[in-house]
Amino acid sequence: MAKSNKPIIWFPFAAGGTVIAFFIPVIVLLTFMAALGYVPTGLSYDSMRAFAGSGIGKLVIFGVIALSLWSSAHRLRCTCYDFGLRADTLVANVLYLAAAAGSIATAVYLLRI
Amino acid sequence: MGEEMSRNLGAGAAREPQSPPRAGRVGGAGPLIREVPPTTWFFRHPRYLRYMAREITCIFVGAYCVLLVLGLHSLAAGQPSYEAFLVALRSPASIIFHLLALAASFYHAATWFNATQKAMPIQLGEEFVPGNLISGAHYVAWAALSIVILFLAGVF
Numbered sequence: 001m002a003k004s005n006k007p008i009i010w011f012p013f014a015a016g017g018t019v020i021a022f023f024i025p026v027i028v029l030l031t032f033m034a035a036l037g038y039v040p041t042g043l044s045y046d047s048m049r050a051f052a053g054s055g056i057g058k059l060v061i062f063g064v065i066a067l068s069l070w071s072s073a074h075r076l077r078c079t080c081y082d083f084g085l086r087a088d089t090l091v092a093n094v095l096y097l098a099a100a101a102g103s104i105a106t107a108v109y110l111l112r113i
Numbered sequence: 114m115g116e117e118m119s120r121n122l123g124a125g126a127a128r129e130p131q132s133p134p135r136a137g138r139v140g141g142a143g144p145l146i147r148e149v150p151p152t153t154w155f156f157r158h159p160r161y162l163r164y165m166a167r168e169i170t171c172i173f174v175g176a177y178c179v180l181l182v183l184g185l186h187s188l189a190a191g192q193p194s195y196e197a198f199l200v201a202l203r204s205p206a207s208i209i210f211h212l213l214a215l216a217a218s219f220y221h222a223a224t225w226f227n228a229t230q231k232a233m234p235i236q237l238g239e240e241f242v243p244g245n246l247i248s249g250a251h252y253v254a255w256a257a258l259s260i261v262i263l264f265l266a267g268v269f
Contacts (some may be wrong), residue, residue: 020174021225021251025218026259028177030266031184032211035202042266043199045192052188065181072175079168084152102182109182112189 009074016071023064052113062110066103073099167224173217176210226251 034043041047051057073095080091155161187198201207229251230244263269 017221017225020218021222022255022258023262024174024177025215025222026262027181028211028214028218029259029263030268031180031202032208032215033268034199035208035211037203039199040263040266040268042268045188045195047267048188048195052185061185065178065185068174069178072171072178075168075171076175079165079171082155082165082168086151102179105182106185109185109189 012067012070013074014071016067016069016074019064019067020071024068027064049113052110058110058113062103062106065106066099069099069102070096167220170217170221173210173214174221177214177218180210222255226255 030040030043033040042051052061077088077092077095080095081088085091155165184195184198187194226248230247233247234244235242235247
């Protein structure tokens with residue numbers, strides 16, 4: 001069977017797409033409320049600190065951000081191609097590296113909490 | 114998803130602009146001449162436009178994820194920093210960005226759940242489970258999950 005890196009790219013893309021669909025709209029709604037000046041109690045410093053301080057909270061935050069970043073990066077790569085930017089290898093490297101950097105930053109910040 | 118699809122769409126559009134996309138050409142005589150404008154092909158058919166609209170949601174979702182990482186950075190840096198982040202969210206640019214991200218994420222969710230019935234059809238015995246039931250179940254789960262998260266966040 002021919003070797004392919006597609007499963008490695010595709011699995012997190014599909015997982016990320018599902019995570020975005022289920023979680024991101026409601027999270028945007030929460031920060032939108034904060035943007036309008038009604039900060040939900042769950043977004044207060046103490047609540048967020050307690051959530052991000054727990055093991056399950058770290059896991060959820062990292063999972064949502066890392067998978068969403070990866071999925072967005074992969075889709076943005078395809079979108080660049082569709083808009084006529086055909087330097088696919090360069091685009092893929094830049095976007096995947098950006099997603100990896102964002103995921104590592106997320107892990108580092110979480111470990112500081 | 115996008116990559117293969119767009120190449121196939123492009124090839125299909127080159128031969129018969131009005132026809133639905135077909136699988137890539139296999140064999141056949143002579144080279145395939147692609148007269149597809151690389152930057153404007155998606156204006157040729159409403160379905161290509163809807164495809165691109167779905168793809169473009171990733172720009173806003175990706176940017177929003179960056180915002181989340183910045184928020185996490187401020188949370189890790191201590192209370193004054195986090196409070197400053199919450200205040201920064203209230204700028205007009207942030208409110209406009211949130212509206213765009215809200216629209217993009219809801220459009221992504223709806224198209225993603227609509228696609229589930231094609232991506233993972235379920236067969237029970239001889240019959241396939243109706244597609245709308247599969248997508249509908251995802252919508253119900255989405256609504257329930259969103260309500261639980263809003264409740265946990267103290268919205269109500």
